[in-house]
Amino acid sequence: RYSLTAAPAGMTIDSTGLVTWIPKEIGFVAVEIKVVSSKGGQAVQRFSVRVSGGDGIVEGTVVDTTGKPIGKVIVQLYRSDRNLFFDYKAITDERGHFTMEHVDAGNYFAHAEHPEYLPEWYDGALSINNAKSITVTANASTSITFTLDSRYKPTTLFTVEGTVVDTVRLAPVRGATVVFVGAEFALNSTKRLSLDASTMSNMRASFDTDISLDHRLDGNSRFVFKTNVDSLGHFTLRIPQGNYIAYAFAKGYVKIFHKDKTNLLEADIIRLSGALTLTFALPPIPAVALGEINGAVIDSVTGLGVKAHVIAYRERWLKADLWRVGKHYVTDTDSTGAYTFSEMLPGDYILMAVPAGNYPPSFYNASGNVTHRWSEASKVTVNGNEVVGIDIYVKAMARTASGYTSISGSVNATVKGGGKGIDGTIVLAIGAGGSIAGYGVTDETGAYTIAGLAPGSYTVTADNPGYSSSPGTTSSPTYTATGSPEPASNNITLDPMGTTAVESDPLVPSGYSLEQNYPNPFNPSTKIVFSLLRSQRVSLIIYNILGQKIASLIDRDMQAGTHNASWNGKDDSGALAPTGVYLYRIATSDFVATRKMTLLK
Structure with a gap:
């Protein structure tokens, strides 16, 4: 049938x-x-x-700045008519040549994209606002040429160095690996790296075109730079200028992204333009029975495996989190779509796949449905056991329309949640018939951009585990009469659930915590907030990055509750501490935690 x-x-x-x-x-x-x-x-x-019914031809070549032909370049023509938006696509051969046939007569903008080169609009423009349109006429051939600049120039390298330390012992973590990976590559071109959406790379198209491209965050692609630390926990890398996500990992420790993040989608982007020094502080995994989750990411239509990053969120929004470390786990599938999470602390987890290519993220649902809302996801319980068969089904975005306009805005928490931007939120643009036309991920300020949209009306929704899903609001990006993009704006507010809410000095904390100091970086003083579940003796000590004690802020018995301490940037002798990165460590009989802060002069 x-x-x-x-x-x-x-x-x-x-x-x-x-x-x-x-x-x-x-x-x-x-x-x-x-x-x-x-x-x-x-x-x-x-x-x-x-x-299409046209008979025009557009052909040309793509070369690098030395004149060498570039193969596997995606060349697209975008119709600039807001009422007749349409696009054609071709891929260059090994000679850098491409041909598009049966092109309708009209005015177009042309764009060339390759993962190892900076994207370009014809003729030599980074932004469509400076692009030159081409006119295709019936029964005629139009020729164009692109010259692409390398994304990573091997002749311009910067030194990135630092240390990886244990947050409890403040000792070097031997055997740790440090990874810098291109941000566009790691995040599937979903985070806003520019206010001009037309300058953003479309890594998703490259993943779809080149199936041999290694998508793994620590894989063997040209976008990954990695090294192991020495016996003192020190590392050094020489890498090109660019946008990066950085993280460190080691056996027996929680994987930590830059600025102490554990979620790939919340990882801060490093815009590298010079030498950089940083420190990764890895929390050791508590000595309890650890579990494992195995499964695959599968295309719901073809039944084939899909390459993806997979994120596990441990539930902490409806009940207190007992562990305070390892709130998220991040892993990659292999080339067949299979994945494994190991060394997982006991708890209930929600799993989300972020596929490489033109797939929107999807959560695990035990029924096998494609699920885009975390509230409809099935929980996976880990308690020292191995859980198998956790297959996440995804569905590719239908290619019904493509364009160069966009939707931008911000996702913020309600006053209950602190009123701040929510990082790592998935924002979907849903077109006619319920098909997903594009998606973006919010940055640390809550800002997002959904690029590559055709003119039309879209329902915009936002989803982030621990927050109420947005009901959806309408946005209508378009083109101007002259073909310039006319983006739409859409701001969304989400309400946190349960313990995700930010409470002001609760009388009875739900657990132990050590918050990030504020302000950070600071000069001359900063505030440190921490919570105690019960009354006990507390020590709060400042160390330099070498683990040497600088100042003792607290060493006494304290009552249960939320407290704060201030540091004026001086050591125990009253001398001003030098500019640099410092560690502050709280220790009780039940709780130990360490965070980093930066003193500037």
Whole structure:
């Protein structure tokens, strides 16, 4: 039995599988056909059908700044008419040559993209606002040439160095690995790295085009730079200028991204333009029975494995988190879509796949459904055991329309949640028929951009574990009469759930905590807030990055509750401490934690 599970108006399919349709306008349409056998088997096939009637030709070459041809470059033509938005795509061969046939007459902007080069609009522009349009005429050929600049110039390298230390013992972590990975590559081109969306890279298209591209954060692609620390916990890397995500990991320790983050989507982006020194402080994993989760990321239509990053969120929004470390786990699938989480603390977890390529993120659901809201995800319980068969199903975004306008805005918590921007939030743009046209991820300020949209009306939703999902609001990005992008703006507010809420000095804390000092960096003084679950003796000590004691702020018995201490930037002798990174460590009979802060002069 044949059926159309997604189809344009007027398309039919008969009992033999014959599809009949008379297109009435140009564009892309999504078609999905489901076949059910009388013996119980079934299969689904998805297509993207392009309808065009032109006879123009656009051809050309793509070379680097030395004149060398570049293969596997994605070249796209975007129709600049806001009422007839349409695009054509071609991929260069090993000679750097491409050809697009059956192009409709009209005005277009051309764009070239390759993961190892900076994207470019014709003719030599980084932004579409400076791009030169081309005119395609009937029964004629138009020739264009792109010259792309290398993303990572091997002749311009900067030194990145630092140390990896244990947050409890303040000792070097031997055997640790430090990784710097290109931000566009690591985040699938979903975080806003520029206020001008047309300058952003589209790494998703590159993943779809080059299936051999190693997507792993610590893999062997050209976008990954990694090294091991020496016996003193010190590391040195020489890497090109660019935008990076950095993290460190070691056996028996929590994986930590820059600025003490544990969630890939919340990882701070380092905009490297000179030498850099930083420290990673790794919390040791508590000595309890640890568990493991195994599964795969699977295309819900084809049944094939999908390469992805997978994030495990331990639930802490409806109940207190007992561990205070390892709130998130991040791993990569292999090339077949299989993944493993190891050394997992006991708890209930929600798992989300962030696939490489044109797939929106999806959560694990035990029913096998594609799930875009965390509140509909199934929890996975780990308690020293191995959990298998946790397969996450994803579905590619339908290529029904493509363009160069965008939607931008911010996602903020309500007053209950502190009123601040929410980092790591998934923001979806949903088009007609409920199909997802694009998505973005908020940065540390809560700002996001969804790029690559065609003019139209979209429902914008936001989702982040621990916050109420947004109901969706409408945005309508478009083009101006002259073809320039006219982005839409959409700001969203989310309400935190349970213990995710930020409370002001609660009388009875839900657990022990050591908060990030504020302000940070600071000069001349800073405030440190911590919470005690019960009355006990407390020590709060400042150390330099070598583990040498600088100042003792607290060493006495204290009552249960939330407290604060201030440091004036002086050591125990009253001398001003020099500019640099310092560690502050709280220790009780039940709780030990360490954080970093920076003193500036």
